[in-house]
Structures are given as C-alpha cells and as structure tokens.
Amino acid sequence: MKWNCYDLFDHYNTEKNGVPALKEQPIRTDAVLERVQAQTAAHSQPHKRSRIRMTKWAAGIAAAAVLVTGGTTLAAAAGVGGLNAFFHSLTGEETPENPGKLAALVATPDASFDSTNQDVQFTLLGMYGDDSQAMLSFQVTAKDGTALQDGFKLPYQLTLQGTDGSSEALGCYGKTADIREKDGAYYINLRINRTDLQGKTLDVTFRNFYTEAQISQIWSQLTAYDDQLQQDYVRQNFGEDALKGWGNGELPAEFDVDAWKAYRRENHLDQKCSDREKELYAETDGVISGSWHTSVTLDFASAAPITAEFDGGTVTLQTLSASIAAPAEWDDQNHAVNYVITLKDGRKIFDELMAQYTAGDEMLQRIHALPGCETDTIEQYVPLAENYWEKDSATDVFCYSEPIDPAEVETITAYRFAFAGEDSDGTSGLSGYDLTDRTVIYSAQ
Template sequence: MKWNCYDLLDYYNTEKNDMPALKTQPIQTDAVLERVQRQTGCLSAKPERKFHRTRWVAGAVAAVVLVTGGTMLSAAAGYGGLDAFFQSLTGDVTPHHPEKMASLVTTPDSSFDSTNAAVQFQLLGMYGDDNQALLSFQVSAQEDAGLKDGLQVRYQLSLRDEDGSAQPLDSFGRTVSLREKDGAYYVNLRIDQTDLQGKALDVTFENFYTEAQVTQVWNQVQAYNDQMRQDYIRQTLGEDALQGLEDGALPAAFDLNAWKTYWQEQNLDQKCADKEQELYAASDCAVAGSWHTNVVLHFTNAEPITASAEGCSVTLQTLSASVAVPEEWDDEEHFVTYVMTLKDGRKVFDELMANDDGTELLPRIHALPGCETDTLEQYVPLETVYVDDNNASVLCYSEPIDPDSVASITAYRYTYLGDAASDTSGIGGYELTDTTVIYQG
C-alpha cells in the first residue's frame, strides 16, 4: 500500500514553512510515519515499516531449497505440499529461515467461487499468529486465459467473527503481483493485523491489471486527493493563498488540525476509495473475473506470554511481539525503540535497516548500552513492524521464536534535541535519554 503525500503533513511546521530536521534522517522517517498515521486518523490502513535486509539475502536463496534434506525444488503447475508453498514465496515475503517455518505451515479447507473458469486460485498454505499471517495461493490458467508474470490483481479482505460480524481490513482496493516461477503462478498475501487467530478471513480477488494501469490509477487518485486539498484551501483561505506555492507546499496559515477534522467529517477517505473504484471500472483489465473464498485462521503456535510493568505491556507470541509504553514516552519530541534479548544471546532489534555494508545500522546498535560490541549477525531480522489500534508496536519476526526463549525486552527512549544532541546516539539530532527493562523472562 502506498501512502499519500498528505500523510506526512502532521509534522509540517507552519511557522518555518518547511519540514523538521527529521526529514533528512532515514531511520526516523519510519517512526514519524508511524506517529503521523496514529494521529491523523484519516486513513484506515495501518502504518507499516519495511526493512532492507541486505545482509540477509541468503534467506531468499534458501526458499528454493526443500525443507527436508536440501533437495532443490522443481515445482510445476499444480504441484502441492510444502515444496510448492516455499517455492511460491519470493521477495519481501520470504522468511529468513524457511525451514524453521515448516512446522507452522497449515493448509485449511477452502474452495473458490469463480466467475472465470479459465483461471483458478488454490490456497497452497499459510502460517501466522494473532498479529500477522502469510497466505500463498497458486493460480492456474488455460493457455489462452491471458495470464503473465507481473500482472496485478486487486483484492479485498475482511475478518468475520463467530457471530457473523465483519471487519474490513482495507478501505482502498489493494493490488498484489502475480509471479511466475518454473511454470507456476503464485500470489502471496501478508496481513499485519491484530486479533487474527480463530477468525474467518474473507478473501476476494477481482480482475488483473498491468503495472502501468495500476500506476496510472494511483496517480489519478493522488491528483484527486490534491485537488480536494486545494479546494479546501480556496474555501478557507481564498484563491490568493495558492498563488506562488511550489508542488506539495502549504500556505503558512494552513491549519492542519482543521484540515484533518474536515477530512473526517466529509468522509474524504471514502471518496478517494470510490474514485479509485470508478477509475478501475473505466480501465480495460488484462484478465476479468472474480474469485472468492473463506479461510479459517487457525495457527499452530506456542502459548503466548503476557506481562505488564511500570505502565508497559508485552505480549509474546511465536511470530511476533506486541509492546506498548505510556503515551508520553512516544510523542512529537520522542520515539522509542526496543531490543529483545533471547536466552541464547541473540537479539531482535526493532529497526533493522542497513546499507549494503551495514554502515548505517551498526553505529546505532553500538550506541545502545550493552550492545557496544554486537555485530549484525547476532540479530534476528524482522519482517515488519506496525502500530495497532491500541498504539502498541507489533514486531513481526522473520523466524519463529518461542516466547519462553525471550530473556528480556528493553525500551530505549530518544529525545529530539537538534543541534544540541551529542551525536552519540547513532541518529542525528536525537539523543538517548532513558533506558527501561520492561520485561524479564
């Protein structure tokens, strides 16, 4: 999911008429986006941070090795089992150690209702816990069906409780790429969402489009979004307020809080979604059809561990940890990062980002107390980090971690001091000001 440029406006400084120094800090921009989404409430999609795991690219290679015995996979169309499941995982959905995920993979009963018999979806398998899920689908087609590598299919997701009530997971129709590998087509969905275990996931795929078509629709939706903001400025500040502004700039008198209130009151989020639906309906899709199924999300995991101390709360699961701290710890002038230490000495660091040689990450690790001599290889990389409805940071692991194997979780609080910072934190303009052990196993 791409984010609107509007989402960064929460940190727009109307007095200076520019963005704060944070803008130039590549690590902290993720934390800014996280807080922006939390505060604006204008988009229902959850903030999500993706990580560059340049030092762990071996994980992608490992995915094409059979999890039993190391034999190379040779998945053809229709080939099933664990082999096909791990063969289907590519790119940023490939776990660091796929063989460790094998015991968690399940294939629940599911069948698709389809309006296009020439193209069929089949659920290969899934794994997850209460905070995340990964599902892999194999797509088979007749030769004249028009499928090809790189097409993107729109999809909608919702969760259903036992009482039948449904919770949509997306306000905008998302797209996911169709990938061809050794004669088979695959679609992978990663879902970062709390309260998944035991729910019924309603999945609908609808129409395939080219990448160029998807990009064109996205640009048109952004232009529509920009036009609504300009119309608002005309209504509140007058036409003259738009004169001489560069693209993306705002008038000095622009009231961001008033704009956020207007966005919600006028339901502009839904208007953008309706506009997107209208634009797709006007496009000639590459392959037409609708494919729908229901999947019960029952995951095999160790029992979670829940603890709380000093206003903090922690829930440890097999594939994720949820950590919440008091609201005042993480505001406009602060942010919090976590280091989870395992009993075997390895650590999980919540922002594993690095250049090819790791130069950007290591100074930050070495700035943390007790981590002065750590190397990148001592850390378990994450798949994603996101913020849930309760403002808890959810850390999704790239490999299973038994909750009982966690020794401690430490919170490090940074304060923005600008030029007054000591430059020893590993992040320019910020200084490490507080350290708190919030969990001890």
C-alpha cells in the same frame, strides 16, 4: 513531490510525530507507494532504506501490506498443496530466514474459490502467522488460450470477520497485488500486519487483471482527484493565494493536520475517493476479467502467548511477534524509544534491523548507539520481517523472521531518548537525541 496525499495525513499522529523521530521507517504499503510511483513515473525497485525522515505513521499504515515475491515451478503438474509448494512460492526478498523452523507452523486450510471466470483458477498453497501477522500464498493457473503474464496486477479486498458477527475491512481503497511468474508457475503472496487475527475469518476477493501501465494511469487519476479535494479545502479555508506554492509541494503555514483529518471524516472524503476508484476501474478494461473470492479461517499453530505488564504498559510475546504498548509520553513530540529483545541463547532482536541499509556500517552505527551493544555484530541479531505500529491500540508490533518460542525471550529493554534539537549532536550517538535511560520492561520468570 508534495507530501500531502491523504494516506500520509490520515495515519500521521501529531502527538507521536511533532519532531523528527529516531526511526526512519520505510513506506511498505502500496496505498502510498503506488501513488508516489505514479507521480514520479518510477517503477517498483527492491526495498531500500528510506532517506526521508519519517516516523511511525509510515509503519502504521501497514495494516494490510502486500509483499509480492517470485516462485519456482512445482515438481508435479498438479503441484498444489504441501510444504514444498508453499515454500517454493516464497522466494526473493521475503524468503524466511529459517524455512525449516517455519514448516511446523504452515497450514493449508480448505479455501475453495468462487469465480466468475473458470479459465483462471486460484488455489491457496498455505499460510502461517499468529495474532499479529499473517502470510498467505496463492497459486494462479490458467487454461490454454488465457495468457497470464509476470507483472499483472489485481485489485483485491480483505475483510476480517469475527466469531461474534463483526466485520472489518482491512486497509483503504486502492490495494493491488502483483502476480509473479517463475519457470511457468504463477504466485501471489499477501502479508497482513494487523493485531487480533487469530481465530477470525479472512474474506479475500481478487478482481480483474490489469497491466502495470493501466494501474499507474488509474493511480495518477485517483491521486489527481484526491489532490483536488485538498486544494478545494485549502482554497476554502485559506484563500486562493494559499495555493501559490502548491506546485512546489508547499502547504500553507497555517495548515493543521488534525483539522484536515476531521474535515475528511465529516465530509466523507474517504468514501468519495473509494467511489472514484471504483469508477476508474470500471472505465478501464482489464486484460483478464473476472472475480475470485474465498474465505479462510486464520487458525495458526503457535505456542501459547505470554503477556506481562510493566509500569504504564504491557508486553505480549507470541511465536512470530512481540507487541509492546508503552506510555504515550515515551514516544511523543519530544521523545522516542527503541526496544531490544534479548533471547536466552544470547541473540538479540533489534527493531532497526527491519530496514535494509545500503551500507552495513550505518546499521552497525545505529546498533552501537545503544549502550551494551557496542561489541555486537550483525550476525548476533535476529532480523525482523516487519515492524509496524497499530494505531488503534497504540502498540508497537515486531514480526520475527523466524519462529521464537515466547518462553525463550530473556528480557526486553526499552532505550528512551529525548529530542535535543535538529542541530544537536546528542549524547546517544544518534544526531538530535539524548539517551535519557534504559529500562528492562520484561524479564523471564
């Protein structure tokens, strides 16, 4: 497979990704995953740790990641609203570690849907979040004669609207959400990873239901179109001979990522791909037609954040996340950094725990690569729900799997590494990296 589709290069940061980095972040967004699945004829599988060396660009594209889970039948026929309905919808991989702690954070704001198909109705069951993440759960019901089905997919659009009248679309073209059925109830869950959410209005539009086969076909055509745009660029700049290795996933040795990104911007290739996507959907008859639109204010109940500065950076602690903006040289072509957040009760939040390892000993090996963690066990750590990089602000964001009062954070330690070469054993316990220092960048007052 050729690692050359636009989403990869668009979010690839040459300053932060010149060499294999310490972290191997999995791609968690459908904007890339769906393309990969379409090209390989693979189907969605439970999330596994990626074995391909990928750095923070992979996590950074999770600005509008969709995490779809199953659900259970609600106790009452009406069954909409209340904590039971909301938490029933959150079963599966993304079930909160401590739903009881999250209960106080769940809100069910007024979110009436405008619809062009009254035979299918959407209802917002609830949401929780803070300024750096949000989880929303929707229930979908249909009248007799309109058949919903597990695995149907819906293209959707998300737009953030500020109180100052500003508007920002979240993510690029091609996002889809799955509808999941369990015992007769249908749910859609959306997770949004994006800083500066609190107080803004989220505009949500779902449009038409498609089968997985239809979506795969659309993605295949869209990927081919995107691929052709890049071939045209290579042919124009490097000649026809530069395409000889294209079928084997090879790019010309002279290929420059930044130049390609600039070319895309200058020639509005994003818009061309978006227009082509709309054409493909218009040419495909959905199994259920219609559009469903609502707007909801992201007014989350959470403790007051704590913001602190350290030499060259800042830390922001919230109820469900910690955000760290560090100096650029900490994580560039020749360096990497990991953070360990230690709570006052002795538990730790470690950013590598956001991934699902296939073997627990590998997870422990990574933990133990950091001094002071050698005697820890997995049970002593609070796992993360997500870990992403906000490229606009160059900020690492760690989304907790349970609420944590900002005042309960004792310290945050940065472990800094220098790249020693692919063939080096390194002195950090991690191949290719030397541990240069560890610095406490936050300490409770």
